[in-house]
Amino acid sequence: MHFLIIMSVLGITNQKATHGTKIDWWGTITLVIGFSGLVYSLNGSSYRLVAFIIAIVTLTIFGYIESKVEHPLMPLVVFKDNQRISALISRFFMLGASMSYFFLMPQALQRVFEFTPLMASISFLPLTVIQFIVSLYIPRLTARFSNTSVLISGVVVDTLGFVLGNVIGINSGYWWGVAFPMIFLGMGQGLIIGPATVAGVAGTSDEIAGAASGVVNTFQQIGGAVGLAFISAMVNGLNGADVIIDQAQFWMVVLAIIMTVAAINILRGKHE
Template identity: 45%
Template sequence: MEKQKYGMVLPIILLSYFMIILDNSIIFTSTVKIAADLNLDPQALSWVSNAYALTFGGFLLLGGRAGDLFGRKRLFLIGLVVFSLGSLLVGISTGATMIVTTRALQGLGSAILAPATLALLMDSYTGPLRMRAIAAYGATAGIGSSFGLVIGGLIASWFSWRDGFFLNVPVGILLFILAVRYIKVTTRPAVGKIDYLGTVTSVVGFSALVYSIVGEQYQLLAAIVAVIFLVSFVLTEAKIKAPIMPLKIFADRERSSAYVARFFFMGAMLAYWFLTPQVLQQLYHFSPLQAGIAFLPMSIVQFIAALQVSRLTTKWGNSRLLIVGLSTTLLGVLLAVVIGIHAGYTWAVALPMVLLGLGQGVTLSPLTVSGLANTDREIAGSASGVVNTIHQIGGSVGLSLVVALTSQISNAANSYHAALLIIASYLVVALLAASNILFQKN
């Protein structure tokens, strides 16, 4: 009976969100072939991921606010069109400039689409149904990222890496048709204007921040630009009447702590998802298919754990489940550090992945719930945009910092070991932020 109450809206939302998260992850097991096919150096290759993450994260606040003002269903449909077009263009890319640019366009489509999905979910369900729907949404983020590695490996080995992007086109068309038919307009658009100054300062600020970490030239200048524009962004949001990121969103201790935890958690996970397939291919000489299949211990456990989130939340509470998830993820990374990559796949990778999958499976849903805690419908889109912005910017900055700090280590095993230590430090910070939520409630 309960599935009937959800109707078609939840499957449409989850499938669309799964598609955009999958695309952020599917690139990782395809990086070796993409680099060889398009003659990309390591810095250019990192921008294939960062270009998507930056436009995704940079424009999410605008996408969330635009949904509040112009209607979430309308923005959802626009996002599907832009994302599908970007996917098509990525698939036909012929060089570094084209693939980075089209990945940025794809990220823009995701930035329009993602906050609309979460806001539509908030509009469509109430009470226990909403809590379970949010839990499913949060689980989708982790499952999409994890399974993206497996699917990316399959596509890169059996077909072409390009086919993974071409597949988004028919799926996007199908979702567009279903959304037109089944998603109903349930709330009136809010009154206000688009915060263009906030949009420009946030996009430039976040982009400059990441470039200051991974760029090859003018890094100090980029860092200065990042500080100036991000400070300007915060000052703008404090004064403007209709900000894309209302600062009152951060006034709630639970929400703000969840944002910090999500930022560092995604920095850790994106770095792990990006680096591990490469080290598997470099040291173990895995094919992209084998590197993707190597993530099955994590993916399967994560999927099973995610199915238990609703029951565990009822039993333990959202905050305690978050602490358990982050602690288990940290334990998995530390186990990989202690064992060492030379111990072989089973002990050095598969065994820690079981803990990582378990931890991730029960972490993202509580993070999403806390990130939306105590919000009203007027700022649902903006809050959804902040959750997704933190998700993407945290991952991009975290990955960039790991790449920058380990790029001078020529030995692949030593570089990976150092990266795992940095990833573990991110998770410690995320755990401390999550503990702040628990202490508040006790």
């Protein structure tokens, strides 16, 4: 870790001297504080309201800084295109639901079915194998049906997977209550990830293409953290692993619905 910090400082310093660009330090600091406060406000043990207020204030300051600084960490022009902002929001909530599923379901499999950790990981093969296979066909599908069509199909199928998991319930058994919904989750996620990335950087100029790519990754990482924190807060205090995972999947459906609405919003075209 210390080595990485030292090399990062040296690398950033050299880049600054070569290209004459200044690092957006205040933007970086306010963004880190803002998102950290937001996540803590959802599942912290104390001072959650204070953390939320700090998050709102610092993120507001971050937005102001990005609108004024010469070389912004996150150029606000990225958010002026309807396709990009819709794709970013969709990706944010997709990762929120998916990260929660990948975190909570293995625990439920071990507690409800008494699977070993190894068996719990193997039990995800219906999702991961199908996701891998579907992702191989993305170039052909987008060439034939368009990137937006594939993305919207993916979010619909992914949402269906979460709905099936919630409606059927884990007490119906692994094959019916878990593996069957995983098929749709794998298909949906395989259809989403590539097209969502393309839509997130679509139409960017050479000057902001790198920043737009960074924004896509940021929304993905923060979406997963915020989504997991939110759903963990929603199931906090519940008793029984089956009750917890079923209730968690309900909230995953909620996040997936928002994901779907945001993806469909791409069809509206650009904002004026």
